[in-house]
Amino acid sequence: MTQPLSNQPLSTEPAPAKAVVVAIDGPAASGKGTLSQRIAEAFGFAHLDTGVLYRAVGVSVLRAGGDPADNAAAARAAYELHPEHPILQEVALRTDAAAQAASKVAAVPEVRAALLDFQRRFAAHPPGGAPGAVLDGRDIGTVVCPDAQAKLFITASVEVRAERRLKELQRRGIPAISSDVLEDMKARDARDSQRAVAPLRPAVDAFVLDTSALDADQVFSMAVAHIGSKTGLKPKA
Numbered sequence: 607m608t609q610p611l612s613n614q615p616l617s618t619e620p621a622p623a624k625a626v627v628v629a630i631d632g633p634a635a636s637g638k639g640t641l642s643q644r645i646a647e648a649f650g651f652a653h654l655d656t657g658v659l660y661r662a663v664g665v666s667v668l669r670a671g672g673d674p675a676d677n678a679a680a681a682r683a684a685y686e687l688h689p690e691h692p693i694l695q696e697v698a699l700r701t702d703a704a705a706q707a708a709s710k711v712a713a714v715p716e717v718r719a720a721l722l723d724f725q726r727r728f729a730a731h732p733p734g735g736a737p738g739a740v741l742d743g744r745d746i747g748t749v750v751c752p753d754a755q756a757k758l759f760i761t762a763s764v765e766v767r768a769e770r771r772l773k774e775l776q777r778r779g780i781p782a783i784s785s786d787v788l789e790d791m792k793a794r795d796a797r798d799s800q801r802a803v804a805p806l807r808p809a810v811d812a813f814v815l816d817t818s819a820l821d822a823d824q825v826f827s828m829a830v831a832h833i834g835s836k837t838g839l840k841p842k843a
């Protein structure tokens with residue numbers, strides 16, 4: 607399937623029961639990806655890390671020698687992305703350069719429009735016949751899936767998040783300077799929350815969870831309780 611993300615054909619399979627959608631938003635390194643994976647596994651849902659899509663667009667522009675802040679170059683890369691594109695599996699997407707490029711292309715309205723339909727289809731028809739989907743990003747509860755049954759906004763102070771990211775980079779053997787990680791995170795926060803289109807912010811009906819003083823297990827327990835209260839579902843044993 608090489609159709610762009612913006613133009614995937616409709617499935618011919620019979621419509622499944624309405625999928626449960628869990629929207630998990632929050633700033634960088636707040637722990638939303640860690641939480642989303644655990645929630646998806648616990649409930650048997652499919653998981654989409656939507657940041658990967660923006661990272662892929664940003665890296666594609668850089669590789670083509672372009673500027674991620676150039677609207678036309680960013681839009682072109684977004685329209686060329688398709689679900690089987692090998693770039694989506696590359697570890698190069700996990701670098702800080704990819705994150706910074708992602709947050710620049712993410713401010714381009716045409717990029718967001720090109721990626722929107724794929725995300726919505728994933729939520730409505732989770733792959734593998736899963737009964738639900740967990741999507742994590744910045745605008746899932748506000749724009750992509752405003753009707754999600756459960757919405758969480760995972761946050762933490764920028765200092766705590768920078769520390770978490772620094773430790774993660776050290777674990778992965780990637781050299782990093784604490785003050786640089788903090789400054790990069792502040793710059794990304796500013797771009798993500800101040801852009802005109804789909805800025806980072808909690809949906810009005812989101813459960814906002816400050817994880818600054820919570821470990822990943824505590825966050826998971828609170829999220830499970832919230833999802834249970836909204837959907838009546840319990841995690842698989």
Ligand SMILES: Nc1ncnc2c1ncn2[C@@H]1O[C@H](COP(=O)(O)OP(=O)(O)OP(=O)(O)O)[C@@H](O)[C@H]1O
Nearest residue numbers: 633634635636637638639640770774817820821822
């Ligand atoms: N509650 C927590 N307490 C301490 N560390 C955490 C917690 N949750 C996640 N982490 C760690 O913080 C780092 C960032 O977590 P994660 O990648 O899940 O964040 P994210 O919000 O998805 O980040 P990004 O948006 O940049 O992809 C990881 O190393 C993860 O193991």
Ligand SMILES: Nc1ccn([C@@H]2O[C@H](COP(=O)(O)O)[C@@H](O)[C@H]2O)c(=O)n1
Nearest residue numbers: 656657658660708709712743744745798
């Ligand atoms: N729904 C989303 C998801 C991501 N972005 C932008 O991509 C950048 C990278 O995202 P990560 O979750 O992988 O850190 C992020 O800083 C955003 O600019 C987005 O706009 N909307």
